[in-house]
Amino acid sequence: MDPRRNHRRAAVPDRGGLVAGVAAGALADRYRARRVVLVSQALLVLAFAAFALLPPSLPLFYMAYFMLAVLGAGTMTMTWSRAITGWFVAGRGLALGLSLVGTGLIGALLPSYVGWLVSHYGWQGAYLGLAALPLVLGMPLTFLFFREPEEAGVVGSQAPAVDAIGHSIAQALRTRCFWQMTIAFSVVAVAISGVNVHAVPLLTDRGVTPATAAALAGLIGLAVTAGRLVSGYLLDRIRGPLVAFGMFGLPALACVLLSVAGANVWLCGLAIAVVGLAAGAEHDIAAFFCARYFGRHHYGKIYGLLYTLYGVGAGLGPLLAGWAVERAGDYALALHAASAMFAVAAALILTLRPPPQLERREVAA
Structure with a gap:
């Protein structure tokens, strides 16, 4: 089969x-x-x-x-x-x-x-x-x-000002920031799950042997772990949107690389690892942004809703990638679509602005 x-x-x-x-x-x-x-x-x-x-x-x-x-x-x-x-x-x-x-x-x-x-x-x-x-x-x-x-x-005397403000979920839903984050993370989830779930057949479709493809797919788990640590370290030192732009922008290039790498094991492994880094960074970045922009008073509800919405994207990704394969006959269309989705998400995150009452603090940070 x-x-x-x-x-x-x-x-x-x-x-x-x-x-x-x-x-x-x-x-x-x-x-x-x-x-x-x-x-x-x-x-x-x-x-x-x-x-x-x-x-x-x-x-x-x-x-x-x-x-x-x-x-x-x-x-x-x-x-x-x-x-x-x-x-x-x-x-x-x-x-x-x-x-x-x-x-x-x-x-x-x-x-x-x-x-x-x-x-x-x-x-x-x-x-x-x-x-x-x-x-x-x-x-x-x-x-x-x-x-x-x-x-x-x-x-909480050392908590940042946003924690003291603490948006309610209704207030968060009325901000452009929440919906821009939701769209960006949802699009990223579609692209990540589409590539990761299909990793082995995707690589064999490129000409990689099944055994080698399985070994390369094993890099995803290691890259996910590395992505969480690297993104977390950078979020403490660089403005969050810039970190997310890098973490979501590089996989756009990785998907293009996968589409042209053929059976080159090193290039395929590098591209798969980069997508795995994004998979590890996504949850870390989303949790960080929720606390930074909306506070902790209603953090569970706000992040729970964001998690649910981009979780839908994670579920749709493999289905959409499979549909693209059936339409095109190979993974080229799916990879180009994933690259475009990563690029869109990176642009949305780069232009992210905090809710108005926090904008002055965000610029100072």
Whole structure:
């Protein structure tokens, strides 16, 4: 079977997480992120364990997977980053990057862990092994060490002015800044997911051997981790729109390079790694911008909505890339479209302006 035609099955959006993202953020704003994370982790334990009891029914499996995403929404980026943005001001960018590195590392290690579980205990045992992770590791660490500064009795005297202003979600929705960010991050998400999900067939379509293509696709995980650290470090030292322009502008060139590199392994690997850097930087930059421009009072709701909207783009990317391949017969059209999307997003971010009451502070920074 042609792997290019599996995009509809392999790239179904995480609809449950999208549905629950805003709700999880709102709960974190009201009841503190720590409580939301602990409850969500407990529900994840039950949800993973329930998979081991499922009868052989595809509709039930899809329903259970949807509920897994809903129940686990409290462990997504908006809860963790809400606390990080409270504790850190001067080093906020790097702190956000470091806090998100764990997802990349777990993503790299988890397939081997699941494979070992399946080989020794079957698929039911694998789900029970997954349930053990939040129970044995996640919940104890969250309970012992995860706090927001308000819970620890830290007064926000060193918080930036935007934190004191604290836009509501209704106020954020009335700003050009929010929608410009939303369009930029959504377009980037479409381009990133389209390239990353199709990485192996894309490379083989260029003439790279399947084994080499799989090895090059493995660079994505490393590049995602590097992208989070690099973007976080730069956000603390350079104006945010300039950092984002670089992180989203370079992949535009990388996609052009992929379209002309043929079977050159070094050029293909370089291009794939650059797109991976953008994938790692996107969440870090979005979280940083939300805190900087809209404050922390309603951070969970605002970032939860932004996450949901650009999450839709991440779900559509592989579908649109697959459609382009079916229309054109190869990946050239998809790569040119991705390049254009990266360029549009970079331009939108470069021209980003903060809400009017913060414009003077942003210029001074």
